[in-house]
Amino acid sequence: xxxxxxxxxQPRAVSIEDVASAASVSTATVSRVLNNxxxxxxxxxxxxxxxxxxLEYRPNILAKGLSTRKxxxxxxxxxxxxxxxxxxxxxxxDSEARASGYHLLxxxxxxxxxxxxxxxxxxxxxxDGLAVMITEPDARILPEAARSKVPxxxxxxxxxxQRFDSVVVDNAVGTREAVHHLLESVGPAExxxxxxxxxxxxxxxxxxxxxAALAERGHRVRAEQLSFGTYTAEWGLKWATERLASRGTxxxxxxxxxxxxxxxxxxxxxxxxxxxxxxxELRLIGCDDSRLASLVxxxxxxxxxxxxxxxxxxxxxxxxxxxxxxxxxxxxxxxTKLVIRESSVWRG
Amino acid sequence: xxxxxxxxxQPRAVSIEDVASAASVSTATVSRVLNNxxxxxxxxxxxxxxxxxxLEYRPNILAKGLSTRKxxxxxxxxxxxxxxxxxxxxxxxDSEARASGYHLLxxxxxxxxxxxxxxxxxxxxxxDGLAVMITEPDARILPEAARSKVPxxxxxxxxxxQRFDSVVVDNAVGTREAVHHLLESVGPAExxxxxxxxxxxxxxxxxxxxxAALAERGHRVRAEQLSFGTYTAEWGLKWATERLASRGTxxxxxxxxxxxxxxxxxxxxxxxxxxxxxxxELRLIGCDDSRLASLVxxxxxxxxxxxxxxxxxxxxxxxxxxxxxxxxxxxxxxxTKLVIRESSVWRG
DNA sequence: CGTAAGCAGGAAATCGGTTTCATTGGCATA
DNA sequence: TATGCCAATGAAACCGATTTCCTGCTTACG
Numbered sequence: 001x002x003x004x005x006x007x008x009x010q011p012r013a014v015s016i017e018d019v020a021s022a023a024s025v026s027t028a029t030v031s032r033v034l035n036n037x038x039x040x041x042x043x044x045x046x047x048x049x050x051x052x053x054x055l056e057y058r059p060n061i062l063a064k065g066l067s068t069r070k071x072x073x074x075x076x077x078x079x080x081x082x083x084x085x086x087x088x089x090x091x092x093x094d095s096e097a098r099a100s101g102y103h104l105l106x107x108x109x110x111x112x113x114x115x116x117x118x119x120x121x122x123x124x125x126x127x128d129g130l131a132v133m134i135t136e137p138d139a140r141i142l143p144e145a146a147r148s149k150v151p152x153x154x155x156x157x158x159x160x161x162q163r164f165d166s167v168v169v170d171n172a173v174g175t176r177e178a179v180h181h182l183l184e185s186v187g188p189a190e191x192x193x194x195x196x197x198x199x200x201x202x203x204x205x206x207x208x209x210x211x212a213a214l215a216e217r218g219h220r221v222r223a224e225q226l227s228f229g230t231y232t233a234e235w236g237l238k239w240a241t242e243r244l245a246s247r248g249t250x251x252x253x254x255x256x257x258x259x260x261x262x263x264x265x266x267x268x269x270x271x272x273x274x275x276x277x278x279x280x281e282l283r284l285i286g287c288d289d290s291r292l293a294s295l296v297x298x299x300x301x302x303x304x305x306x307x308x309x310x311x312x313x314x315x316x317x318x319x320x321x322x323x324x325x326x327x328x329x330x331x332x333x334x335x336t337k338l339v340i341r342e343s344s345v346w347r348g
Numbered sequence: 349x350x351x352x353x354x355x356x357x358q359p360r361a362v363s364i365e366d367v368a369s370a371a372s373v374s375t376a377t378v379s380r381v382l383n384n385x386x387x388x389x390x391x392x393x394x395x396x397x398x399x400x401x402x403l404e405y406r407p408n409i410l411a412k413g414l415s416t417r418k419x420x421x422x423x424x425x426x427x428x429x430x431x432x433x434x435x436x437x438x439x440x441x442d443s444e445a446r447a448s449g450y451h452l453l454x455x456x457x458x459x460x461x462x463x464x465x466x467x468x469x470x471x472x473x474x475x476d477g478l479a480v481m482i483t484e485p486d487a488r489i490l491p492e493a494a495r496s497k498v499p500x501x502x503x504x505x506x507x508x509x510q511r512f513d514s515v516v517v518d519n520a521v522g523t524r525e526a527v528h529h530l531l532e533s534v535g536p537a538e539x540x541x542x543x544x545x546x547x548x549x550x551x552x553x554x555x556x557x558x559x560a561a562l563a564e565r566g567h568r569v570r571a572e573q574l575s576f577g578t579y580t581a582e583w584g585l586k587w588a589t590e591r592l593a594s595r596g597t598x599x600x601x602x603x604x605x606x607x608x609x610x611x612x613x614x615x616x617x618x619x620x621x622x623x624x625x626x627x628x629e630l631r632l633i634g635c636d637d638s639r640l641a642s643l644v645x646x647x648x649x650x651x652x653x654x655x656x657x658x659x660x661x662x663x664x665x666x667x668x669x670x671x672x673x674x675x676x677x678x679x680x681x682x683x684t685k686l687v688i689r690e691s692s693v694w695r696g
Numbered sequence: 697c698g699t700a701a702g703c704a705g706g707a708a709a710t711c712g713g714t715t716t717c718a719t720t721g722g723c724a725t726a
Numbered sequence: 727t728a729t730g731c732c733a734a735t736g737a738a739a740c741c742g743a744t745t746t747c748c749t750g751c752t753t754a755c756g
Contacts, residue, residue, distance in 0.1 A: 013473075013497070015742055026706045031744055041704060056495070061474045062414045063742030066711045071410065073453070073471070081442055087435035094429055094456055103471050105421070106454050108442055123421070123451050125361075126409045147404070149361070233643045265643060272645050292640070295581045295613060297620050363712055374736045379714055389734060411712030414741050 014055045023051040034059065074318050075105045075127040075150075076311070077141060079134075083231065084290045085260065085307050089155075092308030093131065096315040102128075104315075124148040129318035131155055131311075134201075151321040153314050157201050165317045167310055167332045171202060174303035174336030175209035176216075178257050178285045181301075181338060185346045186255030186283055188219035194239050194267065195259035196231040203228065203259050206287065210257060231259060236266020244274045254282045255344075261286035261293055261302055268296065268343075284343040298342035306334050362403045371399035382407065413474075422666050423453045423475040423498075424659070425489065427482075431579065432638045433608065433655050437503075440656030441479065444663040450476070452663075472496040477666035479503055479659075482549075499669040501662045505549050513665045515658055515680045519550060522651035522684030523557035523605070524564075526633045529649075529686060530603035533694045534631055536567035538600055542587050542615070543607035544579040551576065551607050554635070558605060579607060584614020592622045602630045603692075609634035609641055609650055616644060616691075632691040647689035654682050 020027045025048060032039045033048045040048070051057070065071040076093055078086050090106065097104045105127055122130065122141065125148065132141055133155040145152045146163075153165040182191050193210045195203040207228075211221045229235035236258060243254075258264035264286030271278050278284050278298055286293060289304035313332050321327065368375045373396060380387045381396045388396070399405070413419040424441055426434050438454065445452045453475055470478065470489065478493055481503040493500045494511070501513040530539050541558045543551040555576075559569045577583035584606060591602075606612035612634030619626050626632050626646055634641060637652035661680050669675065 016744095017742080027743075028707080028745075029705060032705085035744080039704080044704080058473065058496075060414070060742050061471060062410050062419065063711090064744075066408070066410045066414055066713085066742080067744040069711080071474070073474070081435060081439045083435070084432075087429060087431070090438075090454075091429045091456070094454060098455070103474070104454055106438075106442060106452055107446070108439070123409060125406065126419070126421070126451070148406075233640065237643065265640065269643050269645060292581065292613065295585065295617050297617060361712095364714095365712080375713075376715080376737080377735060380735090383714080387734075392734080408712050411741090412714080414712080414743085415714045417741080 013060070014057045016057070016059065019048065019051045019055055019057045022055060023048045070128055070322070071126060072101065073103045073105055073123075073127045074315060075107065075122055075130040076314070077107045077122060077130065077132045079108065081106065081108045083262065085288050085305070088307035089311040091311065093311030093315050095308075096312035100315065100319045102315070102319065124150055128322050129153070131314040131318060133157065151318055151325065153317045153321075155310060155314055163329060165321060165330045165332075167313045167317065167334065169202070169305055169310065170333050170335050171205040172209040172212070174287075174305070174338055175206050175257070176213040177338035178301075178303050179210055179213035181340065181344060182255035182257065182283055182285065183217060186253060188214050188217055189222075189225075190252055191255045191257070192225050192227070192243070193257050193259075194227045194229070194236060194263055196229065196235075196263070198228040200231075202287075206257075206259060229263075231262055233262045233266035233269070236263035236268075237270045238266070239263075240267040240270030241274070244270060244276055253280075253346075256282060256284050258284065258286045261288045261290040261300065264300055264302070264343075265292070265296065268300070278343050279346045283346060285338070286343075289339050293339075294341065301341045301344035302339055304337045304339050306336075309334055361408070362405050364405070364407065367396065367399045367403055367405045370403060371396045418476055418670070419474060420449065421451045421453050421471075421475050422663060423455065423470060423478040424662070425455045425470060425478065425480040427456065429454065429456045431610065433636050433653070436655035437659040439659065441659030441663050443656075444660035448663065448667045450663070450667065472498055476670050477501070479662040479666060481505065499666055499673065501665045501669075503658060503662055511677060513669060513678045513680075515661045515665065515682065517550070517653055517658065518681050518683050519553040520557040520560070522635075522653070522686055523554050524561040525686035526605050526649075526651050527558055527561035529688065529692060530605065530631055530633065531565060534601060534603035536562050536565055537570075537573075539603045539605070540573050540575070540591070541605050541607075542575045542577070542584060542611055544577065544583075544611070546576040548579075554605075554607060577611075579610055581610045581614035581617070584611035585618045586614070587611075588615040588618030589622070592618060592624055601628075601694075604630060604632050606632065606634045609636045609638040609648065612648055612650070612691075613640070613644065616648070626691050627694045631694060633686070634691075637687050641687075642689060646691045649689045649692035650687050652685045652687050654684075657682055 016027045016030050020030045023030070025044060029040060029044065030048055033045050037045060061071065074097055076090070080086055081090065094104050105123060107122055124144065127150060129151040130145055131153045134141070134157045142152070153167060155167050156169060179191060191214060193207055195207055197203060207226055214221050227239055229239060256267060258267060264284055267284055268278060271282055276282055284300065286300050286302040287305060288307065289302040293300040293302045313334065317330060317332065364375045364378050368378050371378070373392060377388060377392065378396055381393050385393060409419065422445055424438070428434055429438065442452050453471060455470055472492065473496065475498060477499040479501045480489055480493070482489070482505045501515060503515050504517060527539060539562060541555055543555055545551060555574055562569050575587055577587060604615060606615060612632055615632055616626060619630055624630055632648065634648050634650040635653060636655065637650040641648040641650045661682065665678060665680065
């Protein structure tokens with residue numbers, strides 16, 4: 001009753017104590033009704049449940065969490081929330097979390113490096129688990145997470161010494177398919193890769209796979225065949241515009257693999273502006289298989305990356321680990337797959 | 349020391365008690381050093397701080413929250429996380445929250461209606477405030493939120509009886525601009541609106557503004573001028589394909605206002621497929637001014653909606669209300685603005 | 697008929713902080 | 727010199743749950 005400490009405007013929510021006295025039992029019994037019904041006589045349970053309903057009692061998550069050391073909240077830290085890929089990934093994570101009865105705390109950690117103090121950036125102590133995607137090798141988060149004993153799953157990055165669970169995408173397979181597909185109608189020297197940021201894990205691994213796939217065919221990739229920029233249509237537009245302008249009179253035709261669909265859209269615009277036909281003079285393949293891919297003209301061939309599935313798998317892994325903290329680290333690799341549409345197919 | 353209740357694998361994090369004994373003070377003093385430094389002698393404070401650093405002490409957020417009734421977490425409930433609009437809104441909210449020292453708990457509440465039990469859906473009691481967007485008039489959340497005394501800001505919806513803070517978008521202005529712009533080169537009877545879901549707040553208010561703008565010019569809108577579907581390119585494609593097929597031999601030219609850019613992209617594809625020139629035979633305007641708008645060809649005119657700004661404003665309102673719970677409800681209206689590019693401009 | 701076993705339920709410790717209230721000592725003022 | 731006040735700090739209540747003991751009863755078994 002002594003509500004000394006509360007501002008009078010805060011009417012104090014119903015607590016387990018209120019329920020207990022309303023049902024003439026102890027708080028222990030109320031708690032048991034909620035968490036371990038088998039331990040309570042059914043008559044008593046009924047009375048308690050009636051009180052709960054009557055008072056519209058909702059257990060205080062903080063108090064519960066303090067006691068059980070579980071909050072039902074999972075954290076997800078992404079380099080950015082922007083763009084269809086992340087948006088889709090987040091959606092997958094969210095719906096999986098909801099299905100498992102968890103809440104999702106998001107955070108775009110991208111710009112930590114700038115600000116300086118990385119601390120207090122993520123709510124350690126509040127979350128039961130954390131999914132992190134470390135595009136940039138800042139990675140101050142990981143040690144901190146390790147210290148705080150929060151289960152971590154690493155997304156789409158080198159599986160840091162195998163100590164964490166991880167979900168990665170098998171860039172090699174899809175990229176290889178794409179390159180081989182391009183080689184059906186384009187010479188190996190005319191195959192070009194336009195990636196995102198050079199430091200980006202996906203970009204790097206796709207570039208490597210691109211190189212490897214051409215090496216398979218006995219072609220050694222020259223530096224000019226690989227370009228790096230940002231994951232934006234603007235970059236694709238700029239790159240293609242310059243590339244098309246500087247091409248010789250040979251008019252040999254290009255095979256272009258873009259680091260994601262956005263870049264590919266930029267390339268498409270540049271071609272349209274320059275009057276270059278796709279797939280006539282340039283065969284184009286994107287990455288991500290975004291929704292627009294089948295809507296643009298020509299329909300864009302793309303390496304499908306299961307973004308939503310990454311998010312969902314991350315949450316699944318986290319949920320599992322919350323239950324069995326000492327299981328061996330699991331490393332999940334999700335497949336990628338070339339979806340061939342019109343932009344890459346030239347029927348002479 | 350009696351760690352009876354903890355699984356032996358959990359090594360118990362350092363607590364305020366550990367710091368206190370390390371610095372030979374009481375926990376009260378440690379707490380004061382952290383929250384009210386002015387009350388502690390500087391020599392003592394220094395000693396405590398040293399202990400904190402030494403032990404790498406981080407206050408337990410749950411315990412702190414239980415005591416202070418503040419967690420530093422804001423919730424945001426959206427109908428969906430999908431699509432550029434929501435993604436952008438979320439980004440705005442996230443970066444504003446980060447800047448204000450808050451965490452963001454996301455939740456797509458869309459499908460509550462289906463499942464049935466809306467309870468436990470949002471972490472009331474865990475969040476200091478909630479931004480909610482109620483596209484569908486389910487709205488079970490609002491009463492629950494009101495009951496739980498959590499500050500709420502309503503996004504983009506009727507400001508429910510003025511009891512909550514709200515952020516809305518001024519659809520009327522942008523829509524009106526768009527209609528008047530179309531009327532420069534198209535007759536009022538040929539102006540068409542292709543919206544998203546009929547129940548959607550934005551769709552409804554844009555349709556209303558569309559009707560009003562034409563009424564201004566003395567034209568009474570016929571039912572066929574208004575279509576409703578979903579916020580997808582597929583819908584735009586379908587709609588336009590049928591519309592173009594069924595148009596008479598009159599070949600009068602259309603002015604189309606799409607409910608969002610995705611729909612507009614669908615319309616563009618349909619036109620391309622049907623060999624209908626934009627803006628020659630059909631003037632097109634989208635909504636949202638998404639990133640691709642200036643990249644497609646023709647460049648898409650669009651009503652700019654400040655999505656990120658909505659999210660940021662919501663968070664700002666919430667943060668303010670956390671500090672002054674009893675301030676009068678604030679209703680924010682963000683402007684929309686027609687961005688004219690190529691798709692709507694016909695120079696005869 | 698006596699005793700062990702088992703079921704229900706309560707008292708109280710605990711999680712890790714914050715905050716009130718009381719205590720102490722030092723210094724200025726009457 | 728006595729009194730009052732203030733600054734610095736500690737003891738303990740409190741936030742709202744969970745969980746461990748422990749106590750009474752009832753029932754079963756020898």
